[in-house]
Amino acid sequence: MKARWLWLPALPFTLAVCSFAPQGGGTASGAQQALRASTPASLQSVNISRLYAENCAHCHGDRGQGGGAGTRTLLTEEKFDQKLDREFFDAIKDGRPEMGMEAFGGSLSDEQIWGLVVHIRELQARALREKNGSPRPVNGVYRSQRAAFRVETVVGGGKGLRTPWAIDWLSDGRMLITNRPGTLLVKDGDQLKEVQGIPRSVEIGQGGLMDVAVHPNHAKNGWVYLSYTEPAPSGNGGMTKVVRGKIEWQGGQPRWTSQQTIFQPDAASYTRAGVHFGSRIVFDGKGRIYFSTGDRGQQDLAQDLSRPNGKIFRVNEDGTIPSDNPFRQAGQLAAVWSYGHRNTQGLVLDLEGNLWNTEHGPRGGDELNLVQKGRNYGWPLVSFSINYNDTPFRTPWPKEGQDIVMPVFRWLPSIGACGLDVVRGPAFPEWRGDLLAGGLSGQNVDRIRVRGGQLIEREELIHGLGRVRDVVVGPDGMVYVALNDPDTIIRLAPAR
Ligand code: HEC
Known part of the structure; x- marks a missing residue:
């Protein structure tokens, strides 16, 4: 059976490097503008699933499967790794502007941003369990x-x-x-x-x-x-x-x-x-x-x-x-x-x-x-x-x-x-x-x-x-x- 849940040596947390080089005179893309308009202050108090559904799902998919705005799936074992915790947090806070994702650091608190990382981990765990199942014996072994x-x-x-x-x-x-x-x-x-x-x-x-x-x-x-x-x-x-x-x-x-x-x-x-x-x-x-x-x-x-x-x-x-x-x-x-x-x-x-x-x-x-x-x-x-x-x-x-x-x-x-x-x-x-x-x-x-x-x-x-x-x-x-x-x-x- 294939070994599961295998982690490589933990690396020190790395900061996401953001090379912010906006095209076309620094205006936000259409997707970014639409996103900002849909992030009212009232979202500060709602639960994290709803934060994700309203701010992230249209690009990353309702289950993290990706597909919108050129996103890739988050549901891989490689991405389900504690050494990416900080990178994910920074990506949400600082955005990936060069790829069309705005920074959420202005509209969401650090605790909310971390909550979104936890939400992604929950989505990943569910998907990977569905895909891999549990360890199972073959002929009792x-x-x-x-x-x-x-x-x-x-x-x-x-x-x-x-x-x-x-x-x-x-x-x-x-x-x-x-x-x-x-x-x-x-x-x-x-x-x-x-x-x-x-x-x-x-x-x-x-x-x-x-x-x-x-x-x-x-x-x-x-x-x-x-x-x-x-x-x-x-x-x-x-x-x-x-x-x-x-x-x-x-x-x-x-x-x-x-x-x-x-x-x-x-x-x-x-x-x-x-x-x-x-x-x-x-x-x-x-x-x-x-x-x-x-x-x-x-x-x-x-x-x-x-x-x-x-x-x-x-x-x-x-x-x-x-x-x-x-x-x-x-x-x-x-x-x-x-x-x-x-x-x-x-x-x-x-x-x-x-x-x-x-x-x-x-x-x-x-x-x-x-x-x-x-x-x-x-x-x-x-x-x-x-x-x-x-x-x-x-x-x-x-x-x-x-x-x-x-x-x-x-x-x-x-x-x-x-x-x-x-x-x-x-x-x-x-x-x-x-x-x-x-x-x-x-x-x-x-x-x-x-x-x-x-x-x-x-x-x-x-x-x-x-x-x-x-x-x-x-x-x-x-x-x-x-x-x-x-x-x-x-x-x-x-x-x-
Ligand atoms: C306009 C589309 C868009 C929206 C909205 C968006 N993202 Fe992203 N996000 C991207 C793109 C594109 C990337 C680049 C990585 C990729 O290919 O998936 C990215 C990267 C990320 C990464 C880093 C993933 C990695 O593999 O390193 C995380 C984590 C993330 N987004 C979380 C979120 C969360 C949480 C929200 C909602 C608060 C959100 N994103 C909203 C488009 C978006």
Whole structure:
């Protein structure tokens, strides 16, 4: 099968060069005049689809297929590339006067212009999906760009899975699964056994029992970490909390014991909002853990270093604060490692020790970020997204004086980024070191190769099998995927 969604190395954004050399004494062409007349100020407030329909479609086509005024189609894989984001933005703002397209910078705001780029990305994604379809197996074998694999069912539907959120493995090889409504399961042979006595969580919206992460030295110390939405003491709402405990077997049944609190959010941060709980937990193998929270629907708090919303934290494995954490001043949460995150639901350390996250944008602009100590990831000051209701939101690029880290990759449109791991182990040597990222609404698992901080290639491995909640490379090196809708655990197994 032909490899899809393949990107070349990311290039620095280039500015569109406009050689404005008007013919005939600098008068606008007929098309330009007609266009200006049809761009009333009232358009400033309308939604982006309508902006496109009224200002662009007569040349670029209602779906971006081109044809009017000598335009070419925008619906090619070559044009569906993040390295053209800036070029598209500049083309709309400054126009392509030599080709008959006027500048829209005078009549549209930067946010509207960026919204039009997002609109074009949505049109492209739809058209390319229609044209290419999803990766499909032939005689049961998927042939991706570098490796062939089969999709196998590990835990089928109807087997006690209810919105499975995360998977990991005990040191004895048994799989652990969290169900978001609040149960932790151990796969014991063909049976799923519920661990008794885990802390009480509350499933509000996207929250509930979330990540499970087994300590790398579990065989010796027995620690298992959980993140979950702790109900507010008042019973109203909740907030992300992290604990660790041990699983002991009593009469063949697993039981949660020895619990310790690793991260306790302050009382003021509990809210009834049902969105953005973050929650992935990662070990650095040197005595520390990283974990994430979402903004809990309060965007601006992602920029507030005194509040736990929209952060990635680093603490010692027992929850105490490492002395070299970046924010140690009064009024700052000393556990914070990086900030300005909307909702990190993918977090992993790669084989070189770099920390990566994936996080959700609103409509468009999910991000893959290289997470660095003390840095600001921009939410909600900059964003590749538009609002869900199709109105403009932000522009992606930091303004003068804003010290914001840009993502290495942005998904436009969104995939609902959830679950991130790095390929290691014996099963897929061809993918070794690559990142695997899942998507809920995108129903996809992408393989992403980054070298030296730059995106080298990306391809979709599977699509349309269910909402991808977690992607985890197992002890056997196979790629395990927790799906919601239908609730199942599948794995990608090498086919040779
Ligand atoms: C009068 C016709 C016309 C109108 C109206 C027009 N364009 Fe264009 N546009 C062009 C032409 C011609 C080009 C040159 C590239 C090509 O061949 O398609 C172009 C180029 C572009 C490019 C760069 C594409 C590339 O491949 O580099 C973008 C993006 C774009 N237009 C977006 C828009 C948007 C958004 C609008 C509406 C706000 C718009 N255009 C309105 C004619 C038009």
